[in-house]
Amino acid sequence: MKQRKLFGTNGVRGIVNSEFTVDMVTKLASSSGSYLGKEIAVGRDGRTTSIMFRDAVIAGLLSVGCNVHDLGSLPTPALQYGVKYFGLDGGLMITASHNPPEFNGIKVMASDGVEVSREQETEIEDIYFKGGPDLVSWDTIGSVFEKDSLHIYRDTVISHVDSEAIREACLKVAVDPGNGVAAYVAPDIASSLGCSVYTVNVDVDGTFPGRSSEPRPDNLSMLIELVKASGADIGIGFDGDGDRAIFVDEKGEVHWGDRSFALVAKEYLTNNPGSIVATPVSSSQVISDVVTDLGGKVVWTKVGSVVVSRKMVDEDIKLGGEENGGIMYGPHIETRDGSIALVLILEIMAKKGKPLSQLFGELPQYFQSKERVTCPNELKRDVLSKFIEKSDAPEVETIDGVKMKYPEGSWVLVRPSGTEPIFRIYSEAASQMDANVLANENKNKLVAFIKELSE
Numbered sequence: 001m002k003q004r005k006l007f008g009t010n011g012v013r014g015i016v017n018s019e020f021t022v023d024m025v026t027k028l029a030s031s032s033g034s035y036l037g038k039e040i041a042v043g044r045d046g047r048t049t050s051i052m053f054r055d056a057v058i059a060g061l062l063s064v065g066c067n068v069h070d071l072g073s074l075p076t077p078a079l080q081y082g083v084k085y086f087g088l089d090g091g092l093m094i095t096a097s098h099n100p101p102e103f104n105g106i107k108v109m110a111s112d113g114v115e116v117s118r119e120q121e122t123e124i125e126d127i128y129f130k131g132g133p134d135l136v137s138w139d140t141i142g143s144v145f146e147k148d149s150l151h152i153y154r155d156t157v158i159s160h161v162d163s164e165a166i167r168e169a170c171l172k173v174a175v176d177p178g179n180g181v182a183a184y185v186a187p188d189i190a191s192s193l194g195c196s197v198y199t200v201n202v203d204v205d206g207t208f209p210g211r212s213s214e215p216r217p218d219n220l221s222m223l224i225e226l227v228k229a230s231g232a233d234i235g236i237g238f239d240g241d242g243d244r245a246i247f248v249d250e251k252g253e254v255h256w257g258d259r260s261f262a263l264v265a266k267e268y269l270t271n272n273p274g275s276i277v278a279t280p281v282s283s284s285q286v287i288s289d290v291v292t293d294l295g296g297k298v299v300w301t302k303v304g305s306v307v308v309s310r311k312m313v314d315e316d317i318k319l320g321g322e323e324n325g326g327i328m329y330g331p332h333i334e335t336r337d338g339s340i341a342l343v344l345i346l347e348i349m350a351k352k353g354k355p356l357s358q359l360f361g362e363l364p365q366y367f368q369s370k371e372r373v374t375c376p377n378e379l380k381r382d383v384l385s386k387f388i389e390k391s392d393a394p395e396v397e398t399i400d401g402v403k404m405k406y407p408e409g410s411w412v413l414v415r416p417s418g419t420e421p422i423f424r425i426y427s428e429a430a431s432q433m434d435a436n437v438l439a440n441e442n443k444n445k446l447v448a449f450i451k452e453l454s455e
């Protein structure tokens, strides 16, 4: 029998009132609350359906005797920091992150503010699928406390950088929260650091009228225009719940997340020689290059920010990141945080006194290619085994799918999707043509193995 699952890569998500309903959410909240403990934070993003789910989450938590600390509408990393700061037993964030407006979801945090581990997700699912937890008697139902944590969060984020140096640099910053909840903090943080701040899509609006809530090079045109029109030194585009950020340089060029992570890693390793950095196997070789050049080490993980965060906590690693713009800074909290990414990059710009395009230009350059191949779920395991067996790469890693490494930093990752009947192929090389060739060769191999094994 297929194991029933609620949690995906980042919490539980679905289309509202079909895949993701009030009934489900109430039971998920009571199951999570009974598992996590007594004092639970609740937060929500700016989606039109988030108020409805806030009430469902609160009802579920109270029914199992939890006290609810309602932190209101705020970025996910602010809720996460709030859990840690107030010493609570856990937190539930109502958000579907970067998904389209018809979606909503829940992210579940443990007492350290970091999302619960994959094993803990399964334990919560077990409670849920056994019919939900035992409810408490009427006279032990919990209470609701409203708390404002945004100013604490803002001050803490700022405390991690040299605010005097940033102030003296008088930087101009263009901010695009994409109508998401980063609007509540990011412009404020930048102006508190003495920056001139220009904004676009700054009204929190759950219909996301300005752009898709996932910041990608193809939908940041308004931010690029704003950078050019205002003469900004830097532009930053956030995702819907403010945990991921993508940067635009002063020339209006968008830089993907593994390059901004590489900038942060380079600075961190310079100041903390020999440090360890955690990142998923799908991240660019540029991370490995800057970290190892400075005497550090990269710990590769499975794909998914939760896995990186948990690895950081378990092994006391202070810096982590993902290629999609998630930077985790352990001295603050081991979770993705778009505002921390912003202040760390501002600090680098201020201290180096160089334009952002130049800072990015000093990083090693790689080119990437992506492909996908359809494969029935029941064949994935055998196809992958065969692929590993037949690989002629000098170095093979099987942390998540199979990553084959070649000389001069080239690699290709072949990975079965956890949710769809497909294999994803990612490749990277020193030229676009080499990256395309690597992806295509492996695509053809994969297609041949799938055909052979399905006969």
Ligand code: MG
Residues within 6 Å of the ligand: 097, 098, 239, 240, 241, 242, 243, 244
């Ligand atoms: Mg997000």
